[in-house]
Amino acid sequence: MMEKLLKILEDINPDNDYETEEHLIDDGLLDSFAILELVSSLEDAFGVEITPTELVPQNFNSAKAMWAMLGRLQK
Amino acid sequence: MQYVSLLYLLAFLPLVLLAYGLSPQRHRWKLLLAASYIFYGLLSKTLIIYLLFSTISIHELGLWLNACQDGEKERKRRILWYGVFVHIGLLAVLKYSAFFLESLNAVLPLALPVPSFVLPAGISFFTLQAVSYLSDVYHGRIRGDESLGRLALYLAFFPAIVEGPICRYAETAEELYAGRPLTYKNITFGAQRMVWGLFKKLVVADRLNIFVQKIFTHWGQYSGLVVLLGAAAYTLQLYADFSGCIDLTIGTAELFGVRLPENFRQPFFSRTASEFWRRWHITLGTWFKDYIFYPLSLTRPVKALGRKARKTLGRRLGQTVQVLPPLLAVWVCNGLWHGAGWNYLFFGLYYFVLIVFGNLLEPAADRASHLLGLSREGGIWRVFQTVKMAAIVVTGELFFRAEGLAAGFAMFGSIFSGWNRAVLTDGTLLRLGLDACDFGVIAAGTLVMLAVDLLHERGVCLREKLAQTNLPLRWTICLAAVLAVVIFGAYGAGYAPVDPLYAGF
Numbered sequence: 001m002m003e004k005l006l007k008i009l010e011d012i013n014p015d016n017d018y019e020t021e022e023h024l025i026d027d028g029l030l031d032s033f034a035i036l037e038l039v040s041s042l043e044d045a046f047g048v049e050i051t052p053t054e055l056v057p058q059n060f061n062s063a064k065a066m067w068a069m070l071g072r073l074q075k
Numbered sequence: 076m077q078y079v080s081l082l083y084l085l086a087f088l089p090l091v092l093l094a095y096g097l098s099p100q101r102h103r104w105k106l107l108l109a110a111s112y113i114f115y116g117l118l119s120k121t122l123i124i125y126l127l128f129s130t131i132s133i134h135e136l137g138l139w140l141n142a143c144q145d146g147e148k149e150r151k152r153r154i155l156w157y158g159v160f161v162h163i164g165l166l167a168v169l170k171y172s173a174f175f176l177e178s179l180n181a182v183l184p185l186a187l188p189v190p191s192f193v194l195p196a197g198i199s200f201f202t203l204q205a206v207s208y209l210s211d212v213y214h215g216r217i218r219g220d221e222s223l224g225r226l227a228l229y230l231a232f233f234p235a236i237v238e239g240p241i242c243r244y245a246e247t248a249e250e251l252y253a254g255r256p257l258t259y260k261n262i263t264f265g266a267q268r269m270v271w272g273l274f275k276k277l278v279v280a281d282r283l284n285i286f287v288q289k290i291f292t293h294w295g296q297y298s299g300l301v302v303l304l305g306a307a308a309y310t311l312q313l314y315a316d317f318s319g320c321i322d323l324t325i326g327t328a329e330l331f332g333v334r335l336p337e338n339f340r341q342p343f344f345s346r347t348a349s350e351f352w353r354r355w356h357i358t359l360g361t362w363f364k365d366y367i368f369y370p371l372s373l374t375r376p377v378k379a380l381g382r383k384a385r386k387t388l389g390r391r392l393g394q395t396v397q398v399l400p401p402l403l404a405v406w407v408c409n410g411l412w413h414g415a416g417w418n419y420l421f422f423g424l425y426y427f428v429l430i431v432f433g434n435l436l437e438p439a440a441d442r443a444s445h446l447l448g449l450s451r452e453g454g455i456w457r458v459f460q461t462v463k464m465a466a467i468v469v470t471g472e473l474f475f476r477a478e479g480l481a482a483g484f485a486m487f488g489s490i491f492s493g494w495n496r497a498v499l500t501d502g503t504l505l506r507l508g509l510d511a512c513d514f515g516v517i518a519a520g521t522l523v524m525l526a527v528d529l530l531h532e533r534g535v536c537l538r539e540k541l542a543q544t545n546l547p548l549r550w551t552i553c554l555a556a557v558l559a560v561v562i563f564g565a566y567g568a569g570y571a572p573v574d575p576l577y578a579g580f
Contacts, residue, residue: 028353032364033434036372037394040381052370053214 002067008041009063018063025057035060042066048073076117078237078323079276087114092330096257103254107232107331108224114233115196122195125169126236129162130227133205137219137226140212155213159206166202169194174415197236199412203362204230208244210366217245225252234327238320240338241358247335255332264538265329270556271527272322277564279520280316283308284565285508291476294486298493301503302486306473311521313472314342317356341528346460348429348467359412363405371401395434403427417480425471516563 009018016029024030030038038060039050048070059069076083091110098106116123136158143151169192176189208226212219220226229248230236255261290297290305297305321338328335342355352360371377381397388396410423444451470487477483498504505511530537541549 031349032368033394033398035369036381036398037390039373040378040385040397043378044382050373052365052373053216055365055369055373056216 002063004045005042005063005067005070008038008045009066012037012041022062024062025060030060042070046070046074076114078234078320079273088327088330092257095331098254100254100256103331104228104252105224107251108228111228111231111233111236115231115236118237119195122193125165125195125198126201126231129165129201129205130230131223132161133158133209133230134220134223134226136209137212138221139219140209141219151213155209158209162202162205162209166198168192169198171411171415178417197238200239200241201230201236203241203359204244207241207362207366211244220244220248222252228252232328232333234324235335238317238324239356239358240321240324240336241362242335247333250333250335253332257330258332260542261329261332263542265326265331267538267541267553267556268322268326268329270326270553270560272319272324272326273560273564274520274556275315275319275322275524277560277566279517279524280312280319282509282513282517282520282563282565283312283315287312287476289507291478291486294477294482294489298489299491299495300498301507302473302490303469304504306469306476306486306490309476310469310472313476314339315520315524341532343464343468343528344461344532345464346457347433347464348426349433351464351468352426352430359409363409367408368401368405371404372398377401391435391438395431399431402430406430413475418474418477418483421480421483422471422475425474429467513565520563 006018009016012034013030016024018024021029025035035055039055042048043050050069050073054069054073059065076087078084087110091106094110095103095106112123115126119126136154139154140151143154173189173191176187179185180187180189208217208229211217220229225248226244228251229242229244232242232247232251235242287305287309290301291309294302294305318339325335325337336358338357340354340357342351345351345354377397377400380400381393383393384396385393387393406423406427407420408423409426410420413419413422441451444456449456473486474480474483477486504514509517527537541552544552
């Protein structure tokens, strides 16, 4: 399932190394337009609802953090 | 009492610092709070009532939100909207009612009475801080503060209350409350930052003031290159003034061991309009992003619009369609936040259009660079982007500073008529309030600012570097910086200091 997340990220911006990058937001590698596209794709792919409360850098700085957020939202 | 005044710099601040240093740790925050209310009281007199009202009501609403149980979503929502309505409503009445009624009278055959309110200094800043606090409590990011004093200090901290930066409770309140001891490093680093801020404000911004005022006040008398130089000078003045005041603010806070968020990150090295706004007035941009853009973007209708648009129009265009409504709201708010006037609204919409088209044209820019055989990271492309951004920013600031939207359009149009390069050499520029010596000082000051920004852009921390030099050299450099401010600063007879440009917002 993590592969599904990585595929979504690659589709949005293939220039980043999502397996190692830990500062996608802090370093400006994903901007707010990309974040919104990501949110829509994650909601469709994983059947969750992402609210504004979740839109904090800690949840989107790395693929691992996003995966943890998705796990929490799916419970 | 202004930040750039002898009373503040040589009396108020040293006295507060001394009292802070002598106070026991647990009482230091109270001292900062008392100093903040004395400062704001001297500045705003009876208008301090607005700050008091804002503080007490936000504190109470935070406690109401704390008291809500997990299932009481509707009650929490009502409390949030009540708080937002009251605080933003108060700001709207004080700041925009005259503009709204005047516009209504102009458009319709009406003669509605137009009220005239005195705007409390910094209301736009502390209102945004209050709303962010309430929203963060609502979303569960923080707990409503039980301590009225701590919340009052967060909203009123004297170095930041007039011009920001716009702080977040989670990042700043505890910093202020901690009552850290005075240290040699904090005092020297803070003082250096303050001197740097004074340099930008007094040497560059205030010296440019006569020149800028003359061109923008008597704009009908000028055209061509003179207007263009006036707009460029205003852009430089605004940057030097606002970032200088922010350096003064952050440096003052640093004296007390308090870290405030940065508000500028070398904005003139930006490649796009959206990047410019991630580097210029950062705390305002992130406020709009977190409290308007994201919440609106994630509403069900906007998300549904995005899904539909992506299916029918493709990924990039569909994504742009989804962000149009929230982005428009952000830029209308951004424009109007800066002032109640059509030119400010135009300023906001100008950036809205630029950012939307910038996003849409991104693939075309990629193709253009391939066709031309130019790397988008290469020097030539970088120069092109820098020139493009300079033109965009200077044009935006021309409308921002112009005395009304009609004056803005007239000035912009006049740049393309009466173009005469001879004004650079025939003495025209020397008849606009500044002599050759003034221009020399401004040019030198600007080069120093550029060099510092360039080093920061390359990741060099100048203050750390300075701290590593030997003591005599370090003190020589610091003393030279102070002397540069004293000798080359524009103050006293013959100079009108710039009003703190952002205080009125």
